[in-house]
Amino acid sequence: MKDRATVLCVRNDRILxxxxxxxRWALPGGRVRRDEAPHEAASRELEEETTLVADELMYLFQFNGFNTQHHVFFxxxxxxxxxxxSNEIARCKWFAPVKIxxxxxxxxxxxxxxLFFRHIGMLEPDDVRLISQQVDRVTP
Structure with missing residues (x-):
């Protein structure tokens, strides 16, 4: 399984x-290099892809994809x-969670x-249900 550092940037209730x-749209992030800690990869990838430098990174959780283990940071x-x-990224945009x-x-x-918004309770039950339905449609 590949290790990936994934960054959840939230500003004004919108996600980058x-x-x-x-x-497809995705959260900023990328492969964790050999001899690199996940938080270092998260910081590096955020800056490489968006030119943003995080004031602070907070580890949230791990999320297992098909072949990838995401180390998710806020x-x-x-x-x-x-x-x-920047780099291979062509577009950056802030979205409301339900728009995703x-x-x-x-x-x-x-x-x-x-998972993030359910955990912090920011989404209304209908919003979480809408996102869940979209995930379920594409999950084998």
Whole structure:
């Protein structure tokens, strides 16, 4: 199983997603390199993909995808900083959590967002149900 550092950036109740050219939306993140701690990979990937530097990273949980174990971190970034696509990333955008259910987004992204907002109680029951239905439709 591959290890991936995944970053959940939330600002004003919106989540930062990134996308490569002709690709699904996803949470920022990437492979954990050999001799690199997951939190180091999360910080590096966030900056490489969005130019954002996290003030603080907080470890949230692990999420197991099909072949990937996501080490999920919460990132706080200053309210005045703008996310800019960088490296292989073509687009960065902030989305309301319920909007993610209607996007072409990766299955792990939908699952991680659902777990996070269910845990902190930010989504209404109908919002969680909508996201869950979208995840269930694409999960084998």
């Amino acid at each position: 997603l990134v996308a490569r050219d002709r690709s 990132a706080e970034v200053g309210p005045h900083l703008a996310a800019q696509p 259910a209607t996007l072409s987004a990766s299955v792990p992204t939908r699952g991680i967002v659902e």
